[in-house]
Amino acid sequence: MRTVIIAIIVTFVVSFLSCRKDDKDQDEFTYNPTHKELDLPGFFPKMKIPSENPLTEEGVSLGRKLYYDPLLHPDQTMSCSNCHDQTKAFTTYESNSLAHINLGWNHAYLWNGKISGSLEDIMMFEVEDFFGTDVSLFNNNAEYKTLFKKAFNVDEITTKELAYALAQFFRTLNSYRSKYDQRMGGTTNFTEAEWKGYDIFFSEKGDCFHCHGTVLFHDNEFHNNALDENPAHGLFAITGDSSDIGKFKTPTLRNIELTAPYMHDGRYQTLEEVIDFYSEGLKYSPTVDPLMKNVNEGGTGGVYLTEQEKQDLIAFLKTLTDQEFTTDPELSEN
């Protein structure tokens, strides 16, 4: 009896598999995306890739095409690259947008933290809310139909696949080949001025590292950095928590030489102005971050650097410029 049942089970399983094989033979297309590995230095953090959107050659390539395609906009008047220029480390002066650098490690996006979560979450916002993409433009485009089929095995393109493709491309927008990184890897050395600037950055003299530390040169948090006595709402607009008034996202300092203007409202045009602010221009407000310890209620303050120290600090900041990132053809428009 047991033998009969086992035989029946085996027959059932084999028959089921055979049926699947027959169905497969009837399709002309085989979904077989190619896994893509990120080539990052060992001292970089591990990037979490969601299982529902693994990195593939097809997905990244599609996301890169979308990044530069005005078809994302219903009127086809703008693409991501209009406000995110590779030569400016994927921002532009006019937009003062947060640069698209190393966002695969972020968990909050936009100056006021409006979107939190993964790159898929922010890309859904960009596609559905910022651009208001008309997916029919893509579904009526034979080339895109083929590309989305290869990347996601879909016959009907939705905002989800658009967002997922963009997210995959964003995970490749990584800056890790600056002079700073080369020094970390032992293949170059700093000048005397750059070393002095490094010491100012990574000590309580400049105190930059508390917010702009780690290899990402940001802390993934929000701070009120003593810009104003009556600061703009910032994160408070999202959380409704009054203690978040004046808090904005810590931007990365990677490629900071290229990403003027500075601060959430673009008030500073040069690195010199930024350093002057942190040196003598801090303004107290009740929600100022305790890390801004050099300013007291009712007054202004700062870390009070000498002119030479300011120049040295700027020399160090310029070591974070990554020309390979801003010229990499793999990140450029096809």
Add this chain to the structure above:
Amino acid sequence: MKKNLSSIVISSLFVIVVVFSSCKKDKEIGVTINFEHTAEGELVDFENIIYTNAAGNNFSVETIKYFISDITLIDDEGGEEVIAMYFYVDARDQNLLSQSIHEKISNKQYEKIKFVFGFTNERNESFMFKNHPEAAMEWPEPMGGGYHYMKLEGKFNDQDQISSYNIHTGMLNGSANYFTVELPLDMVVEDGTLQINLEMQIENWFTSPNNFDFVNITSGMMGNQNAQTLIQENGSDVFKIK
């Protein structure tokens, strides 16, 4: 007969799959530590300047982030069982206020828990944490490297002027500014699991034996070995088992 047999086979297959899926072993939980942060007997209020330390500073608490490491249980015969290499705690992150070790412990009577506040110098290696939030606790290389043991921050009222304080402790230029905490447990484990409620009493950082005055660290204390020592010495009675 054939139809009934077929139904039995298919049903059996389904049951087998369901049972197999259910049998997937959930991660077992051994020890859970619940971290609680109090000031003047109550859970910390992160909004207002309402506390007073022994030096007379009226102060608030806005940030409490720290590491404990080499967490060890000591049984009634003096035997030691290391249960975790480290925990990172952010008092304002609900996800980090209760942390568990996914391995059951031996059934016995445990007399004490012991841990290092911060890291020993040997353990405090630069770049051992690559991901946030732990990575953001880095202690700069020019100042000794490794990681902050603690960031305890807020504001204080000094002669009617509000200023900020940063209690940042770490391995300044190689100094062993960590300390070991040993607390009584007196708990019997019968099923391999244990819950420990660990309380940090904030005001105790600033007294006993040293009355710590924030006005002495308005420019920071990371480079101030004297201040590091004062806080280290005060740390002996900061933690309690509830």
